[in-house]
Amino acid sequence: MNLVLKIWRQSGPSDSGRMVKYHVKDVSPDMSFLEMLDVLNERLILEGDDPVAFDHDCREGICGMCGMVINGVAHGEQVATTTCQLHMRHFEDGATITIEPWRAAPFPVVKDLVVDRSAFDRIIQAGGFVSVPAGSAPDAHSIPVRKEDADSAFDAATCIGCGACVAACPNGSASLFTAAKITHLSLLPQGQPERLSRAKAMVEQMDAEGFGGCTNTGECTAVCPKGIPLDTIAQMNSDYLKAAK
Amino acid sequence: MNYIEGPEIRDTKAPEGPIEERWEKRKFSAKLVNPANKRKLDVIVVGTGLAGGSAAATLGELGYNVKSFCYQDTPRRAHSIAAQGGINAAKNYRGDGDSIHRLFYDTVKGGDFRARESNVYRLAQVSVNIIDQAVAQGVPFAREYGGLLDTRSFGGAQVSRTFYARGQTGQQLLLGAYQALERQIAAGTVTMHTRHEMLDLIVDDGRARGVIVRDMVTGEIERHLADAVVLATGGYGNVFFLSTNAKGCNTTAIWRAHERGAYFANPCYTQIHPTCIPVSGEYQSKLTLMSESLRNDGRVWVPLAAGDSRAPGDIPEEERDYYLERIYPAFGNLVPRDIASRAAKNVCDEGRGVGPGGLGVYLDFRDAISRLGKDAVEKKYGNLFEMYERITGENPYDVPMRIYPAVHYTMGGLWVDYDLQSTIPGLFVIGEANFSDHGANRLGASALMQGLADGYFVLPTTLGDYLAAGPFGEVSEQAVAEAEIKVRTKIDRLMSVNGTRTPDSFHRELGKLMWDYCGMERTEESLRKALERIPELREEFWNNVKVSGGPEELNQVLEKAGRVADFFDLAELMCLDALVRTESCGGHFRAESQDADGEALRDDASFAHVSAWEHTASGEPVLHKEPLEYEYVKMSQRSYK
Numbered sequence: 001m002n003l004v005l006k007i008w009r010q011s012g013p014s015d016s017g018r019m020v021k022y023h024v025k026d027v028s029p030d031m032s033f034l035e036m037l038d039v040l041n042e043r044l045i046l047e048g049d050d051p052v053a054f055d056h057d058c059r060e061g062i063c064g065m066c067g068m069v070i071n072g073v074a075h076g077e078q079v080a081t082t083t084c085q086l087h088m089r090h091f092e093d094g095a096t097i098t099i100e101p102w103r104a105a106p107f108p109v110v111k112d113l114v115v116d117r118s119a120f121d122r123i124i125q126a127g128g129f130v131s132v133p134a135g136s137a138p139d140a141h142s143i144p145v146r147k148e149d150a151d152s153a154f155d156a157a158t159c160i161g162c163g164a165c166v167a168a169c170p171n172g173s174a175s176l177f178t179a180a181k182i183t184h185l186s187l188l189p190q191g192q193p194e195r196l197s198r199a200k201a202m203v204e205q206m207d208a209e210g211f212g213g214c215t216n217t218g219e220c221t222a223v224c225p226k227g228i229p230l231d232t233i234a235q236m237n238s239d240y241l242k243a244a245k
Numbered sequence: 246m247n248y249i250e251g252p253e254i255r256d257t258k259a260p261e262g263p264i265e266e267r268w269e270k271r272k273f274s275a276k277l278v279n280p281a282n283k284r285k286l287d288v289i290v291v292g293t294g295l296a297g298g299s300a301a302a303t304l305g306e307l308g309y310n311v312k313s314f315c316y317q318d319t320p321r322r323a324h325s326i327a328a329q330g331g332i333n334a335a336k337n338y339r340g341d342g343d344s345i346h347r348l349f350y351d352t353v354k355g356g357d358f359r360a361r362e363s364n365v366y367r368l369a370q371v372s373v374n375i376i377d378q379a380v381a382q383g384v385p386f387a388r389e390y391g392g393l394l395d396t397r398s399f400g401g402a403q404v405s406r407t408f409y410a411r412g413q414t415g416q417q418l419l420l421g422a423y424q425a426l427e428r429q430i431a432a433g434t435v436t437m438h439t440r441h442e443m444l445d446l447i448v449d450d451g452r453a454r455g456v457i458v459r460d461m462v463t464g465e466i467e468r469h470l471a472d473a474v475v476l477a478t479g480g481y482g483n484v485f486f487l488s489t490n491a492k493g494c495n496t497t498a499i500w501r502a503h504e505r506g507a508y509f510a511n512p513c514y515t516q517i518h519p520t521c522i523p524v525s526g527e528y529q530s531k532l533t534l535m536s537e538s539l540r541n542d543g544r545v546w547v548p549l550a551a552g553d554s555r556a557p558g559d560i561p562e563e564e565r566d567y568y569l570e571r572i573y574p575a576f577g578n579l580v581p582r583d584i585a586s587r588a589a590k591n592v593c594d595e596g597r598g599v600g601p602g603g604l605g606v607y608l609d610f611r612d613a614i615s616r617l618g619k620d621a622v623e624k625k626y627g628n629l630f631e632m633y634e635r636i637t638g639e640n641p642y643d644v645p646m647r648i649y650p651a652v653h654y655t656m657g658g659l660w661v662d663y664d665l666q667s668t669i670p671g672l673f674v675i676g677e678a679n680f681s682d683h684g685a686n687r688l689g690a691s692a693l694m695q696g697l698a699d700g701y702f703v704l705p706t707t708l709g710d711y712l713a714a715g716p717f718g719e720v721s722e723q724a725v726a727e728a729e730i731k732v733r734t735k736i737d738r739l740m741s742v743n744g745t746r747t748p749d750s751f752h753r754e755l756g757k758l759m760w761d762y763c764g765m766e767r768t769e770e771s772l773r774k775a776l777e778r779i780p781e782l783r784e785e786f787w788n789n790v791k792v793s794g795g796p797e798e799l800n801q802v803l804e805k806a807g808r809v810a811d812f813f814d815l816a817e818l819m820c821l822d823a824l825v826r827t828e829s830c831g832g833h834f835r836a837e838s839q840d841a842d843g844e845a846l847r848d849d850a851s852f853a854h855v856s857a858w859e860h861t862a863s864g865e866p867v868l869h870k871e872p873l874e875y876e877y878v879k880m881s882q883r884s885y886k
Contacts, residue, residue: 042749042750051801058491058492059531060531062326087635121437134303137377139377144393146392154387158416190383
């Protein structure tokens with residue numbers, strides 16, 4: 001396959017950035033999207049150009065480090081798929097592909113396609129945990145958990161923190177990310193003692209970081225590589241309202 | 246490459262007495278630090294995976310002043326997150342005959358009698374606390390309808406002791422540790438430095454006192470000082486270029502500590518995982534594992550006849566060879582990883598491999614689907630099947646998966662004593678970065694167990710014993726400046742070559758060489774060839790590598806070049822270690838040492854020891870042997886037949 005790539009290049013936070021066009025030839029349909037960019041970068045290095053900076057690590061869809069807006073869609077059009085798991089067989093020969101970073105004020109661009117998502121860590125710091133120091137836990141079987149609850153908690157807990165939900169949201173909201181953690185812990189008996197204070201603190205931190213509000217557009221769950229359900233946001237709002245009373 | 250043999254290591258600091266009491270004894274004899282003093286003690290933890298994340302969180306909870314470092318943009322990305330299958334623990338919730346002693350026995354045997362009994366016993370003891378801790382944190386393990394935890398079986402065991410969270414156990418356990426860590430960051434006991442890479446260890450007056458790191462965003466070289474340093478930087482499987490490790494995993498932190506005096510133990514012990522998606526082309530950047538848990542229900546086979554190119558569905562039952570079930574009737578598809586991998590290599594060498602290039606075997610769910618129904622199979626393995634389809638474009642509900650072995654884990658690592666302290670006082674090494682518990686082969690679902698055992702339970706006790714003598718006072722400017730200059734010199738050198746090949750192209754070539762000559766099967770001839778070729782390639786690297794951009798900016802090419810440079814040096818030591826160990830054991834298979842059935846043949850008379858390598862200025866390493874004694878598990882030739 002031969003492709004035309006239009007890639008966002010930005011040397012640093014103070015640069016205004018621009019789209020730059022590249023031609024890549026002989027792309028194999030079995031390549032992953034990032035492997036296709038590897039090939040471009042190898043060429044750019046040898047030509048003495050600056051290769052395109054992008055975040056990636058596990059390349060198996062679980063670490064959450066990679067993420068690009070591909071043809072206007074966070075992680076590309078393939079459903080429930082991270083950028084690293086997207087393969088070139090889903091593109092047409094001769095296609096033009098636009099590649100941009102996550103765009104949201106709380107995710108400033110570091111360089112090219114690399115953004116700073118540390119706001120997510122600060123939301124977790126505000127309360128996304130159960131306070132249980134190592135060594136203090138009772139036997140694991142002392143508290144049975146209904147299988148349905150454990151399964152639903154797991155579904156929410158699979159969030160990989162990639163930030164696609166924010167990139168896709170017209171409001172730049174981090175509601176799906178925040179709600180996933182609140183829901184995971186709210187559904188389990190272990191999460192009950194801190195349930196309301198957690199929801200309040202995390203929602204307040206999310207707002208303080210400058211993320212927008214949720215207007216139930218649902219773009220977040222549509223692009224989420226793990227399919228975190230939209231109703232987690234209802235759970236978050238319910239816990240938050242109880243806490244705010 | 247020549248080496249010198251040095252004095253044996255006789256004392257590993259393990260307490261004497263009955264094995265069940267040793268860890269209790271050590272906990273009681275370990276000195277305590279009073280709470281007011283803990284605040285005055287600084288600890289650096291490098292790496293935020295299961296070991297480093299849990300250690301930093303726990304040390305913070307105890308009141309130490311912790312600085313944590315990771316190269317990713319957040320600690321939650323560490324590669325422990327990719328572990329799929331599960332975590333072992335001797336809970337015996339099934340009543341199927343499991344016990345601490347049995348987990349200990351299985352691990353020592355699975356490691357082919359090349360691990361320390363004392364350490365492994367402690368690991369089995371602590372395993373039960375890990376599950377309690379994780380559940381209390383809200384880790385959503387799989388449960389049964391009665392509300393109790395579900396378990397499954399894994400390779401190398403005949404009991405069901407593996408706890409799991411669908412195919413994402415590593416993710417859920419890591420998020421538990423990450424959340425505990427973030428809680429301490431909020432509490433102010435831990436300061437987090439993301440996008441920072443450790444480039445050297447500061448040793449002053451014989452003690453590890455800090456690290457030199459590079460801020461990967463600005464390129465700034467920073468110095469961080471402490472009373473103790475903990476390395477939790479994972480394994481070095483990426484020396485092979487293609488592995489199941491994350492792209493960023495590297496050996497730099499442990500290698501540079503090795504250059505500062507920490508012994509490197511058993512570098513040649515590499516785990517080749519039997520169930521990975523085969524390579525599909527030359528551009529391949531990594532390999533993806535398919536959880537070993539799939540072997541619970543999937544059946545491994547190849548065509549009976551070499552060169553049979555029919556589609557799998559067209560090959561009748563009697564013309565299939567379910568070779569694991571045939572050769573190993575007792576364990577069948579659940580033999581340990583080293584055995585399953587070599588068996589796959591053997592059938593492919595016979596020309597019976599399937600898929601492009603004949604480097605693959607089938608993992609077939611046809612029988613499981615007809616026995617359990619498609620829904621039940623989907624519930625158990627749905628996410629793994631999806632992942633397979635996403636990568637290969639094939640649907641494993643209709644056609645069998647194709648799998649092939651790939652580098653997955655390194656049992657070798659920095660040498661540590663029973664307290665997890667390296668040969669440099671004040672430098673502790675935990676998780677995959679150390680060598681201690683898995684011998685020559687790690688059992689499935691034991692990596693998560695070891696990482697968390699080290700981080701939550703073992704290190705916080707033993708580190709306290711060391712720190713009780715602290716704080717250790719000012720660090721000499723000379724020691725810090727020397728390390729900083731060394732780092733800057735290396736970066737300047739990499740930037741100034743300005744050659745014609747990228748760091749990745751060298752890494753690919755080195756990896757291929759290691760896979761061919763120091764991979765699943767090793768011979769004296771292949772290892773000698775590698776030892777001849779590696780220095781030549783390294784020479785070319787230092788004369789012809791091209792690093793674009795500048796040192797004082799986000800520069801992923803420079804990061805890569807520094808890591809590849811260290812992989813060359815490590816690769817050489819791995820091949821030397823593999824050459825010296827003329828026996829076969831676990832993941833280390835020397836073709837010259839096999840029995841009549843082609844199984845690995847150990848040589849206990851000559852090799853029942855840990856090989857701990859000391860770095861010297863002359864470049865000629867010194868080999869220190871730590872003899873291994875087995876009081877509780879009788880050494881025997883492993884048999885899974």
